[in-house]
Amino acid sequence: MVSSAGPRTFDAVTVSTMFVTPAMIRVRFGGSGLEEFESTGVPDERLRLFFGTAAERVVRSYTVRAFDPQGPFLDVDFAVHDGGIAAKWALGAKPGDRLEVSEARGWYKPPVDSRWQLLVADMTGLPALTRAIEQLPAGARAFVIASVPNHADEQTVPTQGAVSYQWLHTDRQEPGRVELASTVTPLSDAVRACRLPVGPGYVWAATEASEARSIRKYFHRERSWGPDRFEIKGYWRRDKEQWQQRYTQVQQHIDAIREQAIADGKSGKELTQVVDSALEQVGL
Numbered sequence: 001m002v003s004s005a006g007p008r009t010f011d012a013v014t015v016s017t018m019f020v021t022p023a024m025i026r027v028r029f030g031g032s033g034l035e036e037f038e039s040t041g042v043p044d045e046r047l048r049l050f051f052g053t054a055a056e057r058v059v060r061s062y063t064v065r066a067f068d069p070q071g072p073f074l075d076v077d078f079a080v081h082d083g084g085i086a087a088k089w090a091l092g093a094k095p096g097d098r099l100e101v102s103e104a105r106g107w108y109k110p111p112v113d114s115r116w117q118l119l120v121a122d123m124t125g126l127p128a129l130t131r132a133i134e135q136l137p138a139g140a141r142a143f144v145i146a147s148v149p150n151h152a153d154e155q156t157v158p159t160q161g162a163v164s165y166q167w168l169h170t171d172r173q174e175p176g177r178v179e180l181a182s183t184v185t186p187l188s189d190a191v192r193a194c195r196l197p198v199g200p201g202y203v204w205a206a207t208e209a210s211e212a213r214s215i216r217k218y219f220h221r222e223r224s225w226g227p228d229r230f231e232i233k234g235y236w237r238r239d240k241e242q243w244q245q246r247y248t249q250v251q252q253h254i255d256a257i258r259e260q261a262i263a264d265g266k267s268g269k270e271l272t273q274v275v276d277s278a279l280e281q282v283g284l
């Protein structure tokens with residue numbers, strides 16, 4: 001264990017790295033610093049990884065792809081992308097490299113009456129999605145809609161569940177679509193086009209933020225699903241630097257709306273919905 005003040009953190013030492021697929025690097029961490037690390041077992045449990053020095057610490061969220069207390073071994077899958085401290089670190093990681101990691105926390109929680117699940121992810125959500133599939137009880141029905149660069153990046157894992165997959169290939173988008181990146185939502189379009197079974201279900205999605213917002217809007221506003229029936233999170237933001245610049249200009253306005261919503265008793269997904277709408281209204 002590393003620190004005593006603030007959230008608990010652990011010293012993780014790189015044991016090995018491998019390409020799970022061409023666009024996904026798995027880093028296996030080990031070392032005595034992980035002996036007290038505990039996995040919640042929730043498939044989308046999130047870790048904070050701390051990069052840089054104590055004076056200039058950069059924090060990024062990643063998923064526990066697997067944890068074996070016997071090692072102890074902690075596997076984290078990093079999607080390869082241009083730029084980014086975390087992605088670059090993973091690409092260059094070698095045995096012995098150290099990283100501080102936080103405790104884990106997850107959100108995936110299908111209500112017990114769910115007869116089916118819809119699991120949606122891009123590359124960043126795939127570690128949690130594949131773990132959820134591995135843990136499905138025998139015969140549990142799940143529909144996967146996932147986007148990956150191309151065929152070689154598809155991942156299927158052993159499961160007792162009854163799973164069907166729909167893969168979208170982002171490398172195949174026609175030229176020109178890339179420039180419209182912030183408004184292109186192929187995953188959201190696929191979700192809307194999907195004929196969902198009757199009966200109570202559960203939707204879990206982890207994608208780029210604008211995709212996540214569009215999917216959330218669909219289930220929350222358009223289909224009026226109750227908040228316990230979906231968990232839809234933005235895992236990263238396209239053009240983050242430009243977004244953050246524009247956000248700074250409207251931050252006071254958004255903060256005021258958030259505070260008013262909290263004062264009105266809104267929390268959790270309801271609060272997210274209010275902030276989503278406010279951001280949308282200012283074009284973010």
Ligand SMILES: Cc1cc2nc3c(=O)[nH]c(=O)nc-3n(C[C@H](O)[C@H](O)[C@H](O)COP(=O)(O)OP(=O)(O)OC[C@H]3O[C@@H](n4cnc5c(N)ncnc54)[C@H](O)[C@@H]3O)c2cc1C
Nearest residue numbers: 061062063078079081084085086087124235236237239240
């Ligand atoms: C709960 C949670 C769990 C997550 N689990 C995982 C996981 O297991 N594996 C994983 O790979 N990611 C995961 N992510 C997403 C990851 O935190 C982000 O992709 C993060 O931005 C990567 O940090 P970075 O330092 O590499 O890039 P940043 O410094 O954050 O961004 C640099 C640039 O890269 C762009 N960018 C960031 N991420 C991507 C991407 N995936 N594809 C294309 N461009 C990108 C940004 O827009 C920016 O322009 C998770 C996020 C959350 C919230």
